[in-house]
Structure formats: C-alpha cells, structure tokens
Amino acid sequence: MTEPFRTLEPGDPAPGFTLPAANGEGTVSLADYRGRSPLLVALFRGLY
Amino acid sequence: MLLGKTAEKLKEAGVQTLAVVATSAERARLFFRFRPVRFPVGADPDLITHRAYGLPQMVVTPELGQAIEVVATNLARELKLSVPAAGALAAIDGLDGYARTEADEADFQRHQAQLVGQFLVDGTGIVRWTNIECQRDGLAGIDKFPTDEELLTVAQTVLGQYS
Numbered sequence: 001m002t003e004p005f006r007t008l009e010p011g012d013p014a015p016g017f018t019l020p021a022a023n024g025e026g027t028v029s030l031a032d033y034r035g036r037s038p039l040l041v042a043l044f045r046g047l048y
Numbered sequence: 049m050l051l052g053k054t055a056e057k058l059k060e061a062g063v064q065t066l067a068v069v070a071t072s073a074e075r076a077r078l079f080f081r082f083r084p085v086r087f088p089v090g091a092d093p094d095l096i097t098h099r100a101y102g103l104p105q106m107v108v109t110p111e112l113g114q115a116i117e118v119v120a121t122n123l124a125r126e127l128k129l130s131v132p133a134a135g136a137l138a139a140i141d142g143l144d145g146y147a148r149t150e151a152d153e154a155d156f157q158r159h160q161a162q163l164v165g166q167f168l169v170d171g172t173g174i175v176r177w178t179n180i181e182c183q184r185d186g187l188a189g190i191d192k193f194p195t196d197e198e199l200l201t202v203a204q205t206v207l208g209q210y211s
Contacts, residue, residue: 007102014169015100019090022076028090041167
C-alpha cells in the first residue's frame with residue numbers, strides 16, 4: 001500500500017470542500033453543516 | 049449506493065450524511081436518476097477530497113484485482129444473479145436498468161486502487177471517528193462498509209461526548 005499523505009484521525013479538523021452536486025443542482029459543501037449538525041462524510045470509489 | 053437506509057437511520061439519530069462519488073457530476077446525475085438517494089452527494093472525479101482526507105491508494109496487483117472480483121461475484125450470488133466469470137460488476141449494474149458505459153469503465157480503471165472511507169464529523173467540524181477500507185483487514189476488507197449498528201453506536205457514544 002502506498003501512503004503519500006497522512007490519513008485523518010479523530011481530533012483532526014475535517015478538511016472543507018465544495019463540490020458540484022451529483023444528485024441535484026448547485027453545490028454541496030462541508031461548511032453547510034458546521035455549527036448545525038454532526039455529519040457522516042462517506043467517500044466512494046467511482047459511483048459506489 | 050448502499051447508504052440509503054443507513055442515512056435514514058443516522059438522520060433519526062441526529063446525524064446528517066454527505067457522500068462524495070469519484071466521477072463527473074454529469075455521469076453521477078445520470079446514475080442517480082436510476083438509483084435516487086435522499087442525501088446530498090458531491091462529485092469529485094479527480095479525487096481531491098479523497099486526498100485531502102488522506103485516503104490511501106493501493107498498488108494495483110493481480111491479487112487486488114482478484115479481491116475486487118471476488119467481492120462482486122459474492123454480491124452477484126447473494127442477488128441470485130447468474131453471471132459469467134469476471135462479469136459480476138456489469139450484471140449487478142444491470143439490475144436497475146443502468147448500463148455501464150465507457151466512462152464508467154474508465155473511472156473503474158482509474159480508481160480501482162483508491163481506498164474509500166467514512167468519517168464522522170461533529171458539529172464543530174472536528175473528525176471524531178474514521179473507518180478506512182482495508183485498514184484493519186487488508187485485502188479482505190475491500191468494499192466492507194460499517195454496519196448500521198456500528199455507525200449508530202458510534203454516533204450515539206462518540207459524538208455524544210462532544211455535543
């Protein structure tokens with residue numbers, strides 16, 4: 001396994017991102033949830 | 049996407065879900081017409097988010113390819129699909145009327161060594177729990193997703209400490 005960068009660990013700040021919405025219009029952003037709700041961020045390979 | 053029911057259960061526990069798929073928004077929108085989901089999904093064909101979250105990539109080896117095909121074949125068997133050797137992925141995709149395209153195949157070839165992960169983030173933006181594919185079980189962990197029970201337990205106990 002190659003590991004060119006450090007994997008996030010508990011206690012780290014979640015890196016922000018804004019991406020084109022894949023199932024609607026506009027964008028989706030991590031910042032939309034800050035101060036509002038806990039969040040599960042799930043990153044996929046391809047479409048699933 | 050297998051997250052639909054999980055996301056509904058998490059929502060009842062006060063946790064939202066945000067998914068990132070590694071293909072173009074155009075391709076993803078077509079896909080989600082066939083398989084709609086009720087939570088936001090972002091499109092990141094260049095894996096920028098995956099890198100930012102430190103998800104590793106595996107070296108592509110025959111063993112890795114075999115492990116991926118085994119997962120697909122097992123899933124096809126569970127779905128009671130009769131598939132030719134090395135044809136499980138396409139057969140599973142065809143279940144909902146969605147036909148894999150050249151763009152999907154290109155994504156697969158480009159991303160098959162990209163490991164995936166899930167991160168629980170509290171309301172202040174701090175990561176409180178992570179699950180990285182293959183981190184615990186090696187190749188046997190390909191495509192393994194936490195159970196709903198595991199995620200709900202984490203949401204209630206780990207996030208509860210920081211709310």
